[in-house]
Every structure is written in structure tokens, then in C-alpha cells.
Amino acid sequence: MKVAIVVFPGSNCDRDIAWAIKKISGYKxxxxxxxxxxxxxxxxIILPGGFSYGDYLRCGAIGSHSPIMNEIKKRSQKxxxxxxxxxxxxxxxxxxxxxxxxxxxxxxxxxxxxxxxxVKNNNTFFSKKYKLNExxxxxIAHMEGRYYCSKKTxxxxxxxKQIIFQYCSNNGNIKDTDNPNGSTxxxxxxxxxxxxxxxxxxxxxxxxxxxxxxxxGINFFKSIFESIN
Amino acid sequence: xxxxIEVMLRDAILDPQGNTIKKSLNNLGFKxxxxxxxxxxxxxxxxxxxxxxxxxxxxxxCEDVLSxxxxxKYKIKFLKNK
Numbered sequence: 141m142k143v144a145i146v147v148f149p150g151s152n153c154d155r156d157i158a159w160a161i162k163k164i165s166g167y168k169x170x171x172x173x174x175x176x177x178x179x180x181x182x183x184x185i186i187l188p189g190g191f192s193y194g195d196y197l198r199c200g201a202i203g204s205h206s207p208i209m210n211e212i213k214k215r216s217q218k219x220x221x222x223x224x225x226x227x228x229x230x231x232x233x234x235x236x237x238x239x240x241x242x243x244x245x246x247x248x249x250x251x252x253x254x255x256x257x258x259v260k261n262n263n264t265f266f267s268k269k270y271k272l273n274e275x276x277x278x279x280i281a282h283m284e285g286r287y288y289c290s291k292k293t294x295x296x297x298x299x300x301k302q303i304i305f306q307y308c309s310n311n312g313n314i315k316d317t318d319n320p321n322g323s324t325x326x327x328x329x330x331x332x333x334x335x336x337x338x339x340x341x342x343x344x345x346x347x348x349x350x351x352x353x354x355x356x357g358i359n360f361f362k363s364i365f366e367s368i369n
Numbered sequence: 370x371x372x373x374i375e376v377m378l379r380d381a382i383l384d385p386q387g388n389t390i391k392k393s394l395n396n397l398g399f400k401x402x403x404x405x406x407x408x409x410x411x412x413x414x415x416x417x418x419x420x421x422x423x424x425x426x427x428x429x430x431c432e433d434v435l436s437x438x439x440x441x442k443y444k445i446k447f448l449k450n451k
Contacts, residue, residue: 198437205434234437241440243378248385288382288440322383 141368143169144182146212146228148203153189153225153345160345164361174206183368184221185212187228189281189343199242199284200230209235221265221364222337226282229329229339238332238339239297240289245282246322252281254354255320257328257342258308261301264331265367266338269359275312276356278342280320280328285341287323287330297330305329305340370418371448372427376436377408411435420447 143161147154158169169186172179192203203209209231216222216237224232232238245251254277259270270276289297297303305328309318319326321341329340344357378384384406391405413430417423427445436443 197435201434201437241437243382243440244385246383246385248389290439322385 141165141167141184141365142180142182143167143184143186144172144179145169145186145188146172146174146208147188148174148190148192148206148227148231150192150194151188151190151227153227153343156343157186157188157225157345160348160357160361164348164358165365172208174203174208176208177211179211182215182220184223184364185215187212187222187224187231189226189228192227192231195227195284198234200227200232200234203227203231204234213237216332216337219334219336221368223266223364224337224339225343225345226280226285226341229341230284232337232339237337238330239293240287240324240327240330242284242341243286243288244284245286245320250281250283251285251320252279253320254279254347255328255342256308256310256312256318257305258312258314260303260306261331263301264304264335264338264363266331266360266363267304268367269363273312275308275310276359277347277354278344278356279346280342281346282321282341285321285323287321287327287341289324294324296333297327298325300333302330302333303327304331304338305342370415370420370423372413372415372420373446373448374411374413374427374431374435375408375444375446376411376431376441377406377443379440379442382440 259274307326344360347354348357387405387407394402
């Protein structure tokens with residue numbers, strides 16, 4: 141299995157996710173600087189969390205125009221699996237690889253805490269090791285995580301089962317009170333229609349070993365490795 | 370040639386910063402403030418002095434980079450040369 145992690149100026153979760161992948165799968169990922177234009181084939185490309193370009197202009201906006209993104213768009217069309225976590229998700233929406241946009245949290249605060257997620261579709265490369273409607277405890281750490289999309293897009297996401305994770309209560313209720321950032325329909329993670337590109341605000345790499353306070357993220361990585369191998 | 374580009378959230382999008390500013394103004398006694406929307410102002414100095422020649426270029430910058438058409442709208446203002 142070949143995995144690449146893209147490093148933008150300001151990425152800060154690149155090492156964390158490399159650690160989680162190595163620990164869970166045994167494979168050591170490559171780092172790709174955002175200026176790369178030609179690189180070998182990878183089964184999985186990850187856009188990590190952080191603050192690419194200091195979040196200037198709009199989160200992910202400048203990163204989405206980095207030289208590497210043209211090639212990533214081409215690879216996504218060919219079926220390469222691509223994941224964007226947190227700032228990576230923002231880059232994917234700004235690149236139009238995923239629909240919608242991520243806006244400033246409704247409460248104007250940087251939210252750094254563990255939240256509950258409901259797995260709404262476990263029939264994907266990224267979630268197959270979870271049970272349908274399983275409730276998992278995963279950290280979030282963001283200022284701009286309020287997922288927004290048009291009504292038409294929302295309908296498409298729902299009809300095509302593209303919503304993978306939703307913020308919920310500890311017993312799985314999906315209500316406004318369990319929505320940390322004001323996201324439309326409590327959306328925390330979506331995939332594209334083809335099913336090979338995933339974006340999510342929560343950080344599975346930060347809950348993939350007990351030492352970090354939880355292991356609910358392990359099945360996320362196991363899902364991907366099982367899909368690829 | 371200098372241009373100013375005003376980027377605002379679309380009307381349908383919740384603007385929590387604007388709402389907070391509005392509340393603060395009301396609390397300070399400015400009771401007539403009904404709503405506040407906050408945006409960005411970007412000033413650009415172009416090499417060319419021809420607004421007609423650069424119009425398409427500037428619009429492309431706004432569409433591709435400076436604004437997100439899903440959530441934001443923009444206005445371009447060409448400033449007179451001194």
C-alpha cells in the first residue's frame with residue numbers, strides 16, 4: 141500500500157497522521173511538498189489538518205491553488221482515494237473536489253474537544269469497519285467547521301448517502317444541541333459521488349491509540365487499508 | 370491602476386461576526402442599528418492602467434481566488450488614478 145501525505149506551509153497534523161498510519165498498518169507514508177507536480181502513483185493521498193497559508197483569505201483557499209492540487213484533481217478522477225481532514229477538508233471544498241463550504245463556527249470560538257459522531261454510511265472505503273449508526277468519540281479542533289451547502293446539494297448528499305459522519309449526542313440523537321459549530325444537518329464528513337474522496341472535520345488520527353485518550357479512530361484507518369489491500 | 374474589491378457573505382448565509390457587532394452596538398446605546406454584515410476589502414494595484422482591458426482578468430481573480438461563489442458575493446471598484 142502506498143500512502144502520501146501532502147504538506148502545505150502551515151500543515152500541522154501531517155506527522156500525527158503519518159504516525160497513526162505507520163502504527164496501524166505498518167506502512168510508512170511519503171510526505172509530498174505542496175509544490176510537487178509529478179509524483180509516483182499512490183493508493184491514498186491525504187491532505188492533513190493545520191492552517192495552510194495561515195488560513196489567509198479563506199481557510200483552504202490558497203492551498204487549493206497549490207501546484208500539487210492540479211495533479212490531485214487528475215488522480216481523483218482516476219479513482220485514487222483522497223482524504224482531507226480538517227484543513228484538508230477545507231482545501232477539498234475550495235478545490236471543488238467536494239461540494240459545499242466550511243464557514244466560521246456559529247459561536248465564533250475555536251472549538252477543541254471530543255465530540256460524538258454517528259456513522260451514517262458504513263458502505264464506503266473509509267467507514268466499512270464501523271457498524272451502521274455506530275457512535276464514536278472523536279476530537280475536533282477548528283474555527284471554521286460550519287459545513288454549508290445549497291438545498292439542492294443537501295438533497296443530493298442525502299439521496300446518494302454521501303453524508304458519512306454527523307455530530308450527535310452520546311446516545312446518538314442528532315439535534316441542534318449536539319451540533320458544535322452550526323453545520324447544516326450536523327454534517328461532519330462527506331464523500332464525493334464516486335466514493336473515493338472523503339472530507340471530514342474531526343481528527344481520527346488523534347484517537348487511534350489509548351495513550352491519546354481513545355481508539356475510536358482505528359477502524360477508520362483499518363477500513364481504508366482493508367479497501368486498498 | 371488601483372482597484373478595490375469588496376467581498377461579503379451572501380445574504381442567506383449566517384454572519385455570526387456581524388450579529389455580534391450588531392449586539393455590541395445596541396448594547397452601547399446605538400439602538401437604531403438593525404443589522405450588521407461584515408466583509409473584506411481587498412485593494413489591488415495593477416500594472417496596467419486600462420480598466421476595460423483588465424476587467425475580465427479581475428473578474429477571474431474574484432471568481433477563482435478572492436471569493437467563494439457559493440457563500441460570497443463581490444463588487445469591483447476601479448479607483449481613479451491620481
